[in-house]
Amino acid sequence: MNSKMVIESIAKEVKKRFEGESSGHDWWHVYRVWKMAQHIGREEGADMYVLELAALLHDIADHKFHNGDDTVGPKIARQVLSGHKVPDDVIDHVCEIIATLSYKGAGVTTDMRTLEGKIVQDADRLDAIGAVGIARCFAYGGHKNRPMHIPGEEPVLHQSKDAYFKSAGPSINHFYEKLLLLKDRMNTKIARRIAEERHKYMEDYLDRFYREWEGEA
Ligand code: ADP
Numbered sequence: 444m445n446s447k448m449v450i451e452s453i454a455k456e457v458k459k460r461f462e463g464e465s466s467g468h469d470w471w472h473v474y475r476v477w478k479m480a481q482h483i484g485r486e487e488g489a490d491m492y493v494l495e496l497a498a499l500l501h502d503i504a505d506h507k508f509h510n511g512d513d514t515v516g517p518k519i520a521r522q523v524l525s526g527h528k529v530p531d532d533v534i535d536h537v538c539e540i541i542a543t544l545s546y547k548g549a550g551v552t553t554d555m556r557t558l559e560g561k562i563v564q565d566a567d568r569l570d571a572i573g574a575v576g577i578a579r580c581f582a583y584g585g586h587k588n589r590p591m592h593i594p595g596e597e598p599v600l601h602q603s604k605d606a607y608f609k610s611a612g613p614s615i616n617h618f619y620e621k622l623l624l625l626k627d628r629m630n631t632k633i634a635r636r637i638a639e640e641r642h643k644y645m646e647d648y649l650d651r652f653y654r655e656w657e658g659e660a
């Protein structure tokens with residue numbers, strides 16, 4: 444199999460695994476991250492094979508669905524990649540990216556070592572903001588039976604991964620706990636530019652949300 448065939452085959456496999464998932468972690472999230480990673484990667488001169496594989500496999504076994512175990516993702520990714528006879532150095536790189544990628548709270552840094560890691564992280568974070576990000580936030584909240592908004596319930600800037608993963612606040616608080624913090628955490632210039640615009644859109648959205656909440660026009 445050449446690399447194009449490997450990517451197509453893995454995309455198919457990932458799509459199959461995600462069928463029926465509605466918490467905001469679905470094939471179409473992976474698809475958007477994959478497309479955005481390609482967009483950024485072409486401009487940044489990234490290794491596109493590593494980049495595309497990491498984008499496709501980045502949420503293959505999210506820790507949230509494995510009782511906080513963040514070693515399951517890289518393990519499954521390794522199986523899928525070995526099954527396609529991908530070279531060991533590529534597998535190691537992709538698994539490193541998957542293991543270190545995710546957001547772990549306002550006060551926790553998650554630095555990526557390589558350009559390809561930085562780009563997948565940017566693409567994943569861009570999908571958490573803007574119009575799609577807003578939709579995902581409420582979809583996730585609904586999936587977890589969280590209220591949209593409780594006036595007076597303050598957001599928490601989590602200082603540890605555990606505290607962040609245990610949080611169960613209203614969905615609107617998630618804007619302050621994560622979404623609005625992402626624009627300053629982008630790794631690449633293009634992602635920063637896209638994030639600026641999506642950020643403004645979320646600020647306008649919140650402004651309208653509170654006005655409508657209080658019966659204003
Ligand atoms: P990612 O796929 O970017 O790693 P997560 O796994 O953290 O994102 O979460 C999936 C989606 O659900 C994201 O859009 C995220 O912002 C949203 N989400 C995560 N935690 C919460 C929460 N406590 N309330 C509302 N939305 C959330």
Ligand code: NI
Pocket residue numbers: 472476501502567
């Ligand atoms: Ni993701």
